[in-house]
Amino acid sequence: MTPPGFLRRFMGRPTVIAIPYGWLGLFFLVPFLIVLTISLSTADTSLTPPFTPLIDWVDHKALQVVLNLGNYMFLFSDDLYVVAYLNSLKTAAISTFFCLLIGYPMAYAMARADKGIRPILLMMVILPFWTSFLIRIYAWMGILNNNGLLNNLLLWLGVISEPLPLMNTPTAVYIGIVYTYLPFMILPLYSTLEKMDLSLLEAAADLGCRPLRAFWLITLPLSLPGMIAGSMLVFIPVVGEFVVPELLGGPETLMIGNVLWAEFFSNRDWPLASAVAVAMLLLLVAPIMLLQRSQGGSPHARGGH
Amino acid sequence: MPNPSSATASPRSLGGVSGQRVQPWRDPSAKPMIQIQEVRKTFGDFVAVDGVSVDIFPGELFALLGGSGCGKTTLLRMLAGFETPTEGRILIDGQDMATVPPYARPVNMMFQSYALFPHMSVEQNVGFGLRMDGVSKAEIATRVAEQLDLVQMGSFAKRRPHQLSGGQRQRVALARSLIKRPKVLLLDEPLGALDKKLREQTQLELLNIQSKVGITFVIVTHDQEEAMTLADRISVMDRGRIQQLGTPAEIYEFPQNRFVANFIGSVNLFEATLAVDEPDRAELDCPDFGGRIHVGHGVTGTVGMVFSVAVRPEKIRMSRKPLADLPNQMQGIIKQIVYLGDISIYFIAVGGGKQVRVTQPNLDRWAEGEFTWEDRVHIGWAADGGVVLAQ
Numbered sequence: 001m002t003p004p005g006f007l008r009r010f011m012g013r014p015t016v017i018a019i020p021y022g023w024l025g026l027f028f029l030v031p032f033l034i035v036l037t038i039s040l041s042t043a044d045t046s047l048t049p050p051f052t053p054l055i056d057w058v059d060h061k062a063l064q065v066v067l068n069l070g071n072y073m074f075l076f077s078d079d080l081y082v083v084a085y086l087n088s089l090k091t092a093a094i095s096t097f098f099c100l101l102i103g104y105p106m107a108y109a110m111a112r113a114d115k116g117i118r119p120i121l122l123m124m125v126i127l128p129f130w131t132s133f134l135i136r137i138y139a140w141m142g143i144l145n146n147n148g149l150l151n152n153l154l155l156w157l158g159v160i161s162e163p164l165p166l167m168n169t170p171t172a173v174y175i176g177i178v179y180t181y182l183p184f185m186i187l188p189l190y191s192t193l194e195k196m197d198l199s200l201l202e203a204a205a206d207l208g209c210r211p212l213r214a215f216w217l218i219t220l221p222l223s224l225p226g227m228i229a230g231s232m233l234v235f236i237p238v239v240g241e242f243v244v245p246e247l248l249g250g251p252e253t254l255m256i257g258n259v260l261w262a263e264f265f266s267n268r269d270w271p272l273a274s275a276v277a278v279a280m281l282l283l284l285v286a287p288i289m290l291l292q293r294s295q296g297g298s299p300h301a302r303g304g305h
Numbered sequence: 306m307p308n309p310s311s312a313t314a315s316p317r318s319l320g321g322v323s324g325q326r327v328q329p330w331r332d333p334s335a336k337p338m339i340q341i342q343e344v345r346k347t348f349g350d351f352v353a354v355d356g357v358s359v360d361i362f363p364g365e366l367f368a369l370l371g372g373s374g375c376g377k378t379t380l381l382r383m384l385a386g387f388e389t390p391t392e393g394r395i396l397i398d399g400q401d402m403a404t405v406p407p408y409a410r411p412v413n414m415m416f417q418s419y420a421l422f423p424h425m426s427v428e429q430n431v432g433f434g435l436r437m438d439g440v441s442k443a444e445i446a447t448r449v450a451e452q453l454d455l456v457q458m459g460s461f462a463k464r465r466p467h468q469l470s471g472g473q474r475q476r477v478a479l480a481r482s483l484i485k486r487p488k489v490l491l492l493d494e495p496l497g498a499l500d501k502k503l504r505e506q507t508q509l510e511l512l513n514i515q516s517k518v519g520i521t522f523v524i525v526t527h528d529q530e531e532a533m534t535l536a537d538r539i540s541v542m543d544r545g546r547i548q549q550l551g552t553p554a555e556i557y558e559f560p561q562n563r564f565v566a567n568f569i570g571s572v573n574l575f576e577a578t579l580a581v582d583e584p585d586r587a588e589l590d591c592p593d594f595g596g597r598i599h600v601g602h603g604v605t606g607t608v609g610m611v612f613s614v615a616v617r618p619e620k621i622r623m624s625r626k627p628l629a630d631l632p633n634q635m636q637g638i639i640k641q642i643v644y645l646g647d648i649s650i651y652f653i654a655v656g657g658g659k660q661v662r663v664t665q666p667n668l669d670r671w672a673e674g675e676f677t678w679e680d681r682v683h684i685g686w687a688a689d690g691g692v693v694l695a696q
Contacts, residue, residue, distance in 0.1 A: 202387055203420035205407040207485070208437035221424045 032281075039274035042068045051271050071275035081259060081276065085283065088256040091170075091245075092238040095177040099185040099234045100227060102178065107189035107226075108219075111196075122190070125183050137176055137247050144172050144248065168250030176244040181237070185230035192226025193219070228290070236284055256280055328552075329362035330538065336399075338363040338521045339384065339489060344393035346379050346545075353379040355545035356393075361489075366515055366522045368536035370529060372568070376545040377525045381491050384523065385414045398488055408437075413487040417494045419478035421466040427453070427477050428462040434485040452480045455514060472503050479511075483518060492524045496531060508534045529569050533557070541565050557617075563694050566615040573621075573661050574694075575614045579606055587693065589614060595656030599632035601688035606695075613694045618664040620690040623651065623676070624683050634685030637661065639676055651676065653684055 041051040056064045075081045110121045128136060143149045144166040151163040166172050196219065204214040242257030249255075256276065263273035329335040337360035346354040354376040361367045369377035382388045383395060386407035395402045397411060413434070421430050431452055432445045440448075453459045456476040466474055475495065482490055495511070496504045512535060515522055526532050532539045533553040540550045541564075549556055549565045560566035563574065577589035577598055587604045588597050589612060598614050606612065628634045637653035640660060644667075651663045663684055669675075676682060 197418065197420065199416050199418055199420040200422060202385075202407070203414070203416055203422070204433070205387075206385060206410075206412075206414045207434035207481070208408050209433075210408055213437075218422060 035274045035277055038270050039071055039278050040067050040069070041271050042066070042070070043269045043271050045268050049270060050268050068271065071271045072279070074272060075275060075279055080254075081256075081279075084254050084256045084259045085279075087254055088239045088241075088280075089283075091173065091177065091241075091253075091255060092235045095174060095181065095238050096185075096231050096235045098174065098178045099182055100231060103182055103185035103189055103230065104223075104227070106182075107186045107193055110186070110190050111193035118194075125186050125190075128183070133180065134243065136180070137244060140172070140176050140179065140248060141167065144175070167248065168253075170249070170253050172248040173245050173253045176248045177238055177241060180244065181234040184233040184237075188229040188233065189223065189226040192223045192229075196222055232288070232290065236288065239284060240280060328537070329365065330360070335362055337361060338365070338398055339523070340394075340396040341380070341384075342394045342396070344380070344383065344390045344395060346376075346383060346388060347391050352545050354383070354390075357542075357545070357547055358393075359540060359547065359550060361521060361523060363488075363521055364519050366512075366524070366535055366537045368524045368526060368532040368539045369542060370526055370532040370539050370568075371542035372527055375542040377527075377542050378493060380542075381414075381493055381523065381525045384489070385412060385491055386410050411488040412491055413482040413485055413489075414491040415478050415482040415493065415495055417497060419466075419474045419498075421474060421477060421481070423466055425465075426462065427458065427464050427466070427469070430466065430477060431481045431484055433481065438485070448484060452484045455483070455517070456480045456510075471498050472507065475499060475507065479514070483514070483520070486518070487520060489521045489523060492522060494526055495524060497526075497528070504531070505534075511535060533569075541568060543568070559692060560615060560694065563613055563615070563696075566613075566692070566694060571618055571662060573616045573618065575616070575659070576696075577612055577614050579604060579608050579610050579612060582606070582608060586688065589693070591657070593655075593657040593659040594633075594661075595635055596633075598691065599688045600691055600693055602693070604693050611696055613696060614691045615694055616686055616691040618650065618662040619648075621661065621663045621684050621686045623653070623663050623665055625680075627683050628685035631685035632688050633690070634683060635661075636681060636683055639678055639680045639682060642676070642678065653682065655684070 037054050038051060041054050044050060044052050052066070054065060054067070056066070058064045106125075110118060110125075113121060141148070145151070146163040146165065146167065148167075150166065151160075154160045155163065200218050200222070201211075201214050204218050205211070209217065240257050241255060242261055245253045245255045245258055246261075260273050260276045260280075263269050263276060339359075339361040341357055341359045341361075344354055344357050345352070357376075357380060369380060371377045379388060383390055384397075384402075386402065386405065389403075402410060422433070425433070428449055432449045435445045435448060449462070450459065453462060456479055458473060458476050458480065461469065461473060461477075466477070469477065475498070479495070482492075496507055499507060508531065522535075524532070524535055536553060538550065538552055539556050541548045541556060543564050548568075549561045551559075556565060557569055560569065560572075566572045566574065575591045575594050575598060577591035577594070579587065580590050580597065581588035582604050584603045585601070587600045587602070589600065591598050591614065600614065604612065622628055622631065635655045637655040639651050640654050641652035643650040643652075646667070648664045648666050651665065652660045653663055654660050661684060
């Protein structure tokens with residue numbers, strides 16, 4: 001059955017290309033523009049929604065556009081926001097580092113494992129996604145509590161005599177974040193390492209290179225695209241992370257996601273919350289562009305074929 | 306059994322390049338560079354290499370020839386140290402390689418995929434081996450430049466592998482594997498990825514380079530033409546075993562069994578029963594051919610035994626008149642003609658119903674053609690034109 005002519009005309013290439021663009025426009029660009037306009041308006045809790053409109057008809061004759069830049073100014077005047085931003089960046093950087101440190105050996109072992117068990121190992125990395133993220137973080141609360149699993153185990157083993165204060169500390173936040181984001185580091189690393197031409201390592205050995213040095217000179221540089229992709233996939237969302245510091249963190253683990261939540265829901269200051277969000281987005285543009293370059297332009301990724 | 310003396314008694318040394326070279330394997334006092342002794346390699350139930358023994362001499366260009374899965378690549382990888390023999394020993398320059406890891410062996414390999422490091426420039430690729438040996442930067446630079454000149458890639462030093470053509474990559478891979486002046490260079494299908502014209506040109510260059518550097522070359526190939534052009538000696542392999550070992554001319558003119566006869570070049574095989582067997586001649590009854598086949602050598606066997614007589618297509622003469630001077634001759638009808646420019650291949654149906662393949666050089670420029678389809682012709686070959694092979 002062929003569709004009638006007029007239908008066929010709309011089902012060609014342009015349609016296929018238009019669908020993702022339409023999707024991005026509708027669900028990314030439009031919401032972003034809404035957030036941007038809200039960030040430029042003035043808070044007014046007596047209104048619903050609680051801000052003054054950007055564009056207004058005054059006396060049925062004048063089009064009044066009020067751009068309120070005060071929200072952005074305020075971000076710099078109160079060091080709460082600057083501290084939260086810096087803390088988010090620091091948390092993201094340290095978490096990314098630990099994800100890389102733990103994820104690389106795991107991805108390497110998976111990529112060099114027997115072909116038959118690779119799908120099983122891959123499944124084990126993805127498996128936690130089948131359980132709700134929130135439940136898994138609550139489980140960590142049970143583990144890290146003063147009378148939680150970890151402390152009880154250490155007490156029972158006699159390693160410690162007093163429970164370690166883990167809950168509501170930066171350590172707990174790092175544990176939670178690294179645990180949550182590790183798969184995002186492992187998967188791109190695995191795919192780069194698995195694609196690697198192993199005859200390159202044979203060639204290196206043939207030319208007198210010992211295995212450890214061959215890893216350093218061949219495997220590591222060739223897996224750089226995977227390391228960059230994985231790091232971006234961890235770093236970017238961790239900057240905006242809200243749930244883990246909220247549930248596992250304490251007062252010192254203030255991140256920009258928590259500030260945003262507080263402004264939005266506790267203070268009902270939508271314009272300020274939107275300004276925080278826009279500023280966070282700008283902060284993330286640089287790493288996102290880095291990610292795109294690592295995936296698109298690198299000659300390493302394409303190899304010699 | 307065919308007369309074993311027939312192969313060694315060959316009076317002529319044919320084969321373009323190999324004919325002019327020294328033949329150390331004929332010298333009992335020569336010291337081999339590589340000794341492969343009763344080597345066997347199994348992967349699970351699969352026997353990849355099954356009891357191979359061969360000595361390869363310094364400066365020799367040795368080819369391992371065979372189809373896919375014949376064990377030639379496994380044997381090469383055992384020489385490089387990427388695989389360990391299940392049984393047997395490999396000695397290089399007198400030293401047992403059993404416990405020597407790949408990075409410590411005095412051999413270098415040129416990989417089939419070239420295996421150039423994609424994140425390094427041509428220069429860095431070629432210099433890699435010297436860098437591993439801790440050679441000074443200045444010396445690496447000089448020797449890399451020399452080596453690149455040898456393969457005519459001097460102007461490409463700063464390029465990355467992905468910016469090179471297949472032929473250029475092949476040269477870089479060769480330069481990289483030669484720079485350490487190994488005792489042995491292993492080449493895994495070195496010209497496989499190149500097109501025909503480039504391959505022929507590169508073959509000659511490879512020979513040139515080999516005679517300049519004087520390193521022992523071991524080449525793995527599935528291409529008989531490549532093996533015949535390059536090698537001093539060829540070892541034809543099948544199912545993990547060496548089927549025949551000899552110079553290109555020996556292997557072509559005196560195949561020891563049906564596999565070798567079929568694998569190298571094309572051949573007419575006639576099934577025949579031994580009728581007369583004398584020390585210097587034999588006669589075999591061949592219903593396929595429709596008569597008796599005369600052979601110029603004695604046959605090890607008893608009267609009544611069945612053999613195959615192998616006759617190369619170019620050894621057969623073809624004429625409109627009877628070929629009275631030839632002991633083996635027959636009438637037939639041309640059923641098919643394949644024109645290849647330099648030669649033509651004729652398929653001629655003979656009395657016994659068999660189609661005989663005959664090639665004729667096209668000495669004159671094609672006018673109307675001397676022979677055409679359905680022509681009745683006489684074909685024949687001399688008594689020493691065929692080889693008797695065991696079934």
